Amino acid sequence: MHMRKFCQSVLNRSPQEAAAQHGAWKQRWVAVCAVPFLAMAAHAAEPVLAKGSVKGAGEVQVTAADVAADVQRIPQDVRPQVLTQARTMNQLVTNLYTRRALAQRAQTEGLAQNPEVAAALALARDKVLSDALLVKIDKSNTPSDTQVAAMARTMYKAQAAEFAEPEQVQVRHILILVKDPSEDAAAKAKAQDLLAKVRAGGDFAALARENSGDPGSAEKGGDLGFFAKGRMVPEFDTAAWALQKPGDTSEVIKTQFGYHVLQLVGRKPAGQKPFEEVQEALMAKVRQAEQQKGRNELAKTLEETVKLDEPAIKSTVDKLVAPAPAAPAKK
Secondary structure, X not given: OHHHHHXXXXXXXXXXXXXXXXXXXXXHHHHHHOOHHHHHHHOOOOOEEEEEEEOOOEEEEEEXXXXXXXXXXXXXXXXXXXXXXXXXXXXXXXXXXXXXXXHHHHHHOOHHHOHHHHXXXXXXXXXXXXXXXXXXXXXXXXXXXXXHHHHHHXXXXXXXXXXXXXXXXXXXXXXXXXXXXXXXXXXXXXXXXXXXXXXXXXXXHHHHHHHOOOHHHHOOOOEEEEEXXXXXXXXXXXXXXXXXXXOOEOOOEEEOOEEEEXXXXXXXXXXEOOHHHHHHHHHHHHHHHHHHHXXXXXXXXXXXXXXXXXXXXXXXXXXXXXXXXXXXXXX
């Protein structure tokens, strides 16, 4: 069971994580392992973005393929913002060039034959290839969009309680901040004046934009959106839920923040979130669940094949944690 958990921990990365890590590790592996002339041959067809001749490293090149692999570590949604900045892109290419130059020099100096370095290179290679395989397995276990949508709707119906929403109210408010007790009377008077203006036909949203001390809602005319009972501080919550009809206003109320004037925008009865509102999240959940089934099956297969040599493992641990030998005493 412990081995299965370990295997599953290796396989439990999301498809996005596996793809991103595959790209990033692929770039690192190429940078570390490429013998100069092999690297040049492998990337001959790709546009060369940077090149130079480095003492001890020979000819060094960075191609578009290298950059394409490296940028997989950048989240997809922010990638355009990062890559369209010339300074950032130039730095990225320069960093890849520097890393490759160092790797080729290390190769020339025979460091790849160092047992620890060789083992690290082998692990890096394993990482790249295993991530690539996981991406392939995930794709093979992903149903079509039509199937996923149908499965998501089934999940929506089966887990109806998860998507239930309580009754909610939507209010606007104007906050007159009280930062010091000496400001209390003036703040209360200002709030009462604003309430009188609203009740005389004033534009609540405009007054909120001009006067409210709550910057998050002031720019939206004081609108706080819909919220359920108990979400606000008690005094505010009580006043908000006492309002009955859209347009109704509260008396001036005081909270720990200062004085408020509230206006009801609307009420939403208890119900269920519409499927369309949660469809995308449910479809993502379905895809991940189906992909995980494939990974779990693979983990089970691997568990059945592995044979641990526990005495050898213990011996290795003993060597790794053994104290360093004491330095010889000076004469």
